[in-house]
Every structure is written in structure tokens, then in C-alpha cells.
Amino acid sequence: MIISMQYPPKLVDAPVIYQLSRQFNVKFSILRAVVEAEFAQLTLEITGKPEDLQQGLEYLRGQGITVSLNSNILIDMDTCVSCGACTGVCPSRALKINGDAHLAFEEARCINCQLCISACPLRAITPSVIPPAGGIQASP
Ligand code: SF4
Numbered sequence: 001m002i003i004s005m006q007y008p009p010k011l012v013d014a015p016v017i018y019q020l021s022r023q024f025n026v027k028f029s030i031l032r033a034v035v036e037a038e039f040a041q042l043t044l045e046i047t048g049k050p051e052d053l054q055q056g057l058e059y060l061r062g063q064g065i066t067v068s069l070n071s072n073i074l075i076d077m078d079t080c081v082s083c084g085a086c087t088g089v090c091p092s093r094a095l096k097i098n099g100d101a102h103l104a105f106e107e108a109r110c111i112n113c114q115l116c117i118s119a120c121p122l123r124a125i126t127p128s129v130i131p132p133a134g135g136i137q138a139s140p
């Protein structure tokens with residue numbers, strides 16, 4: 001998973017990446033770093049168990065870091081019948097059945113674990129690297 005992190009000024013020198021690795025067993029490689037006196041933006045590739053990634057992202061956000069990530073899944077909403085099977089396996093609650101009984105995908109919460117792909121009985125969810133014919137990317 002690739003994430004982009006924007007640090008508030010008070011955290012520019014804080015060892016949050018070290019803590020991410022040490023506390024949550026998340027492996028990382030820095031793809032891009034822009035660090036100035038009162039501003040830092042890092043792009044990382046992180047890997048780990050879904051629950052560790054989720055807890056690590058919550059840790060970063062709890063520190064006041066803005067974390068953005070792009071989902072690697074596509075949901076064919078024409079095929080989806082909002083059965084909810086995928087929501088039960090989603091560790092980050094990115095997938096939910098909303099108030100009008102339809103599947104809602106909050107992309108910003110997705111940690112790209114891809115557990116939902118095999119959970120869907122209709123194969124409505126696919127990795128975005130292999131787009132389904134006529135598939136659309138679900139909006140947050
Ligand atoms: S890949 Fe699927 S199961 Fe995993 S976090 Fe994203 S939406 Fe949830």
C-alpha cells in the first residue's frame with residue numbers, strides 16, 4: 001500500500017515512522033520525502049498484516065498526521081446487490097451498508113488488504129490492476 005503523509009509543524013522531527021514500524025510491525029520504504037523546517041510530506045510504501053496496517057494508520061492519524069491513500073480495488077456497482085458479505089471481512093470499515101441499504105465504499109479508509117475480493121459471491125470486487133469490463137470505481 002502506498003500512503004502519503006503530511007506532518008503538522010510540531011511533528012516534523014518526531015520519530016513517527018520509527019514508531020509505526022516498532023509498535024505495529026509495519027514495514028516501510030520511503031518513496032519520496034520533502035522535509036522543511038515547518039513542513040514535511042512523505043510518500044511511503046507500507047506492508048504488514050491488515051490489522052497491523054489498520055492500527056498503524058490509526059496511530060498516524062491520532063498523532064495529527066494527514067494520511068491519504070488510494071484504493072486498489074474496483075467495485076462494479078451494477079453487479080453488486082448490497083448483500084453485505086464484503087462488509088463483514090473489511091478490517092477498516094471502508095465497506096458499509098448505508099441507511100438506504102446500499103453498499104457504501106469509503107475509499108479513504110481502505111487499506112488495500114483485498115479481503116473483500118474473495119468475500120463477494122458475485123465477484124463484483126476486483127483489483128484495480130485488472131479492471132472489470134464495464135466496471136466503475138466506487139466513489140467514497
Ligand atoms: S481492500 Fe476491501 S476489505 Fe480491505 S480495507 Fe479495502 S475495502 Fe476493506
Ligand code: SF4
Binds near residue numbers: 080086087103122125
Ligand atoms: S459482497 Fe459483493 S454483492 Fe455483496 S455487498 Fe459486497 S460487493 Fe456487493
